[in-house]
Amino acid sequence: MGNSVIVRRLGLLAVLALCVVLLALVPHLPSYYVRVVDSILIYIILAVGLNLVVGYAGLLDLGFIAFYAVGAYAYALLASGQFDIHLPFIVILFIGAAAGAIAGVLLGFPVLKLRGDYLAIVTLSFGEIIRIAINNADDLTNGPQGIAGLDRASLFGLPLTTPVHFYWLLLVLAITVCGGVYYMERSILGKAWRALREDQDVVRGLGINTTTLKLLAFALSAAIGGAGGVIFGAFQRFVSPESFTFQESLLVVLIIIIGGVGNIVGVIAGAVVLVVLPEVLHFAAQYRLLIYGVVLVTVIVLRPGGLVSPRFNLGFIIRKVRTLWLSPSKT
Amino acid sequence: MALALENVSKHFGSLVAIRNLSLSFDVGSIYSIIGPNGAGKSTVVNMIAGSYSVTSGAIRLGATALNRLPKHRIAQLGVSRTYQNLRLFDGMTVLENLEVCFFPQSWLTFLTGAKRLSKAERLEICHACLAEFHLSDVADVLAGDLPYGRQKILELARAFVTQAPIVLLDEPAAGLNHTETKDMAAMIAGLKREDRAIILVEHDMEMVMSISDRIDVLNYGELLCSGTPDLVRTNERVQEAYLGTTEELDDIRKLAQSRRAQGGLRANAGIVRH
Ligand SMILES: Nc1ncnc2c1ncn2[C@@H]1O[C@H](COP(=O)(O)OP(=O)(O)OP(=O)(O)O)[C@@H](O)[C@H]1O
Ligand SMILES: [Mg+2]
DSSP, X not given: OOHHHHHHHHHHHHHHHHHHHHHHHGGGSOHHHHHHHHHHHHHHHHHHHHHIIIIXXXXXXXXXXXXXXXXXHHXXXXXXXXXXXXXXXXXXXXXXXXXXXXXHHHHXXXXXXXXXXXXXXXXXXXXXHHHHHHHHOHXXXXXXXXXXXXXXXXXXXXXXXXXXXXXXXXXXXXXXXXHHHHHHHHSHHHHHHHHHHHOHHHHHHTTOOHHHHHHHHHHHHHHHHHXXXXXXXXXXXXXXXXXXXXXXXXXXXXHHHHHOTTOHHHHHHHHHHHHHHHHHTGGGGGGHHHHHHHHHHHHHHXXXXXXXXXXXXXXXXXXXXXXXXXXXXXX | OEEEEEEEEXXXXXXXXXXXXXXXXXXXXXXXXXXXXXXXXXXXXXXXXXXXXXXXXXEEETTEEOTTSOHHHHHHTTEEEOOSSOOOOTTSBHXXXXXXXXXXXXXXXXHHOTTOOOHHHHHHHHHHHHHHTTOGGGTTSBGGGSOHHHHHHHHHHHHHTTOOSEEEEEOTTTTOOHHHHHHHHHHHHHTXXXXXXXXXXXXXXXXXXXXXXXXXXXXXXXXXXXXXXXXXXXXXXXXXXXXXXXXXXXHHHHHHHHHHHHHHHHHHHHHHHO
């Protein structure tokens, strides 16, 4: 074994160690920074979830935040004084994911025949309908006032109250979601989705029911959105329709487009950029949308495929690490 | 298993693309459908595969009526096809283009894994298929990056990888040069099997005459004549209506040539992209 291999392996270890140290350092940062990181992680989860529909199945969904709302309200209704129901957080996490999936299928059914612009418009309306419905269902949701004083969450006896607690929870969930989606991407299901994106008609000609294929994408993606929403509810301990506007859906879509459609690494980069950007520029808060617009146009002009090249994906990184570790002579 | 068209007609608005067509195809043979441009050959293929509905009549596979079934059900029953214009998944690798054919066909198999091929089994079948079609060396190349001739072969492989009993080939040699066409003919002839019917739509007469067990001649959506290559070659009605005048014969030749030229351009484009 040559010296260079040892050097490269040490380099790899150093990079890994650096990642671990950085992640372990976050809890020691001032609370503001921890909140920003939490926010990044939430958006990573949402964007990776939405990416299943947009990036893999090739269906532009502009109403994704509706599923997030479903999850958040699941927590608000099942862990608060609203109806005096106080279910444990973990139970609601699953209920929220399931409710999201059901909502996803409900949205999926009517829009399955649509593609492109029409699909985008209908999903956009769906997101707005859910928000307006929440806004108007006073008896259930308190309407625009929202529901406050949600239960303090806890998980397996550990309290989930501070941003640091949520940091650990979100980190685990983000890694799980990324890993799960990566696994799906590589499975035959992921291949069928990619084929669907290229030529739906041919896919049907191969004996694949494209309806179920799309519904599955909608359901899984919405389940991730729902789970994210539950955590959001538990974190804020307050929900109101304001949090689930079209702008939020748009932000998640932008994260995907700016990072790199269909690429988990890209989506992570996109989430970091789009969450950090307004924080850095918070003195210009009223120009937030303008800034997004400028960033989007710049990225699209300079790097139409997104910030991260499609080649630099999770699979590429894993392959690199593996070859360096197992058969370094090949690298 | 036999496939039968019974009094099938297809209208596009006022245009009658197929009129009262009855044909039957049994496993174990290669059938060719020929006829001039616009005769309705692709329309027949599209109706069998479920891409087009039939205006009247019935299409049966064994005892099952195919018309009215959704397209993916027809494919699941054992009808696979290629397209007149290449339709590969360009952004996926050659291997993946075959793998995706093995996607579990129902929710039940998908969730329970029953009757479902394992990944290793799937890959083994696909690699064997790639070897059979001389594509092993490009297994990990994106389908869209292959030269045109090999894309045509990959589409052929995709139609055969699942061992469907009914395989519809819509102009597999369109755009191929003379040698490639000969190879393609040999390849298709070699794919003839007892448990498989190959239905071939093709303009290249040499290929059609050399590998078909039966030739069906369509003209303006009607069956002009049907029989062995020798019979069709000497049939008077075919001579008259299709091969009859030298003018028309020239037209067909020109067409075959122009398709070749098109393919040449596309093939070059493929190489440039490579
Ligand atoms: N989707 C469609 N809509 C309207 N007319 C169609 C459609 N498909 C085919 N036709 C018409 O039906 C007739 C038969 O077309 P078809 O494509 O079956 O011919 P073909 O025999 O395959 O010809 P070619 O040798 O050019 O491939 C043509 O007149 C064509 O214009
Ligand atoms: Mg045709």
